[in-house]
Amino acid sequence: MKRAIRTHLADFVAILALLVLSLVVAGYVLTKERLRLPFIQSKPYSINAAFSTAQAFTPGQGQSVVISGVEVGQVGQISPRNGVAVMQLNIDPKYRNLIHTDATAIARPRTGLQDMFVELTPTSGSGAPVAPPGFTIPVAQTLPQVNPDEILASLDADTRAYLNLLINGAGQGLKANGGNQLAQVLERFEPTHRDLARLNAALALRGADLQRLVNSLQRLNTALAAESPQITQLVDSSATVFRAFASEDGNISRAVADLPATLRQTTATLLQVQAFATELGPAARNLLPAARSLPGANRALSSIAVADPAAGYPGGTTIVQNQIRPFVSAARPVVRSLKPAASNLATATPNLSKTFTVLNHFVNMAGYSPGSGQHGYLWWLAWLDHNARTLFSIQDANGAFRPVFLQASCPTYAQLLKFNVQAAFVLSPAIMQLCNVHP
Numbered sequence: 342m343k344r345a346i347r348t349h350l351a352d353f354v355a356i357l358a359l360l361v362l363s364l365v366v367a368g369y370v371l372t373k374e375r376l377r378l379p380f381i382q383s384k385p386y387s388i389n390a391a392f393s394t395a396q397a398f399t400p401g402q403g404q405s406v407v408i409s410g411v412e413v414g415q416v417g418q419i420s421p422r423n424g425v426a427v428m429q430l431n432i433d434p435k436y437r438n439l440i441h442t443d444a445t446a447i448a449r450p451r452t453g454l455q456d457m458f459v460e461l462t463p464t465s466g467s468g469a470p471v472a473p474p475g476f477t478i479p480v481a482q483t484l485p486q487v488n489p490d491e492i493l494a495s496l497d498a499d500t501r502a503y504l505n506l507l508i509n510g511a512g513q514g515l516k517a518n519g520g521n522q523l524a525q526v527l528e529r530f531e532p533t534h535r536d537l538a539r540l541n542a543a544l545a546l547r548g549a550d551l552q553r554l555v556n557s558l559q560r561l562n563t564a565l566a567a568e569s570p571q572i573t574q575l576v577d578s579s580a581t582v583f584r585a586f587a588s589e590d591g592n593i594s595r596a597v598a599d600l601p602a603t604l605r606q607t608t609a610t611l612l613q614v615q616a617f618a619t620e621l622g623p624a625a626r627n628l629l630p631a632a633r634s635l636p637g638a639n640r641a642l643s644s645i646a647v648a649d650p651a652a653g654y655p656g657g658t659t660i661v662q663n664q665i666r667p668f669v670s671a672a673r674p675v676v677r678s679l680k681p682a683a684s685n686l687a688t689a690t691p692n693l694s695k696t697f698t699v700l701n702h703f704v705n706m707a708g709y710s711p712g713s714g715q716h717g718y719l720w721w722l723a724w725l726d727h728n729a730r731t732l733f734s735i736q737d738a739n740g741a742f743r744p745v746f747l748q749a750s751c752p753t754y755a756q757l758l759k760f761n762v763q764a765a766f767v768l769s770p771a772i773m774q775l776c777n778v779h780p
Contacts, residue, residue, distance in 0.1 A: 386437040389477040397455035443469035496608035
């Protein structure tokens with residue numbers, strides 16, 4: 342075997358190097374895959390956190406535990422207990438002294454793909470003891486992930502409608518160059534934001550100072566209250582006054598906290614008011630001519646209302662009193678009498694409208710004249726009236742006899758003359774005269 346090793350020494354060294362390299366790579370990969378190597382790595386410091394829901398958390402996926410942006414551990418097993426999800430947090434041993442019993446835990450996503458991690462706030466500085474291994478952070482000190490649909494579901498229908506209008510209005514205002522304009526406006530607000538930041542810092546410092554002052558005065562008043570009833574009464578009054586001061590300081594803090602939301606709402610409202618002002622400007626310009634005409638109309642109305650006996654104007658008051666009012670009083674009985682007739686006329690109006698429509702069509706038909714040498718019905722109606730008066734007239738010498746007219750053409754009379762020679766001698770002069778024929 343030694344002879345074989347000496348013969349193939351280069352190959353043997355290469356194989357050993359590859360073996361060592363593979364072990365190093367395997368150890369590195371297993372370490373990155375969160376495999377704890379016994380006797381090399383110490384056992385992690387484990388605590389629990391109770392969440393109302395552990396959605397998007399999966400054991401063994403390497404979801405991290407973070408304190409102030411620094412990864413201090415990983416999420417372990419998750420199990421339900423008494424209606425809540427108890428999540429095991431495996432913390433590196435070097436960070437075990439950072440986490441106290443008043444620590445808070447918040448579930449946060451890294452991206453929109455629900456890549457979750459747990460953010461720990463180890464202590465609030467109230468002097469709470471260090472959390473022992475196996476300690477469970479209660480539900481009151483944890484906050485699960487809040488989905489947008491849960492926020493919208495907590496709003497009523499009117500608020501969702503207003504939010505929809507607000508978002509749509511913001512989208513219309515920010516389209517085109519609206520985003521750049523908003524960015525410029527926010528850039529101009531940068532000095533104001535810096536001043537507000539300094540103001541908030543000063544108010545926070547003042548609040549802390551007032552808190553310490555009130556606490557110190559409370560202890561002092563408690564000590565003085567044991568001395569005498571008078572001092573006790575004074576201390577109680579002072580405590581009431583300072584509690585009122587402390588409550589007002591909280592109101593100021595809340596007002597400052599609500600200021601950013603108020604500014605955002607004001608910005609959205611101003612964007613909507615700008616659209617209203619854009620529509621109001623042309624409407625106001627269109628109303629200017631009417632507004633300019635109002636003084637002249639007022640002067641004309643004043644001239645009518647004011648009496649001018651010299652010009653023959655008795656005045657609007659005199660006209661209303663002496664002319665219009667008596668006329669209205671006299672016309673009132675007539676109007677009352679006309680009311681039934683007007684009701685009957687309203688009932689008969691549809692029939693009258695139809696009758697007059699038919700009569701109008703008849704008159705139009707009677708007055709129609711086609712032209713081209715033809716006459717309408719009205720022309721023939723006059724001719725018929727003339728012939729009727731002539732036919733039925735009894736005022737001539739013939740008495741009650743009806744005149745009869747025989748009408749024929751000249752060729753017809755000539756044809757008759759051929760068959761009646763005797764009648765021809767009698768009637769020929771008259772026929773020739775009528776036909777303008779000479780013998």
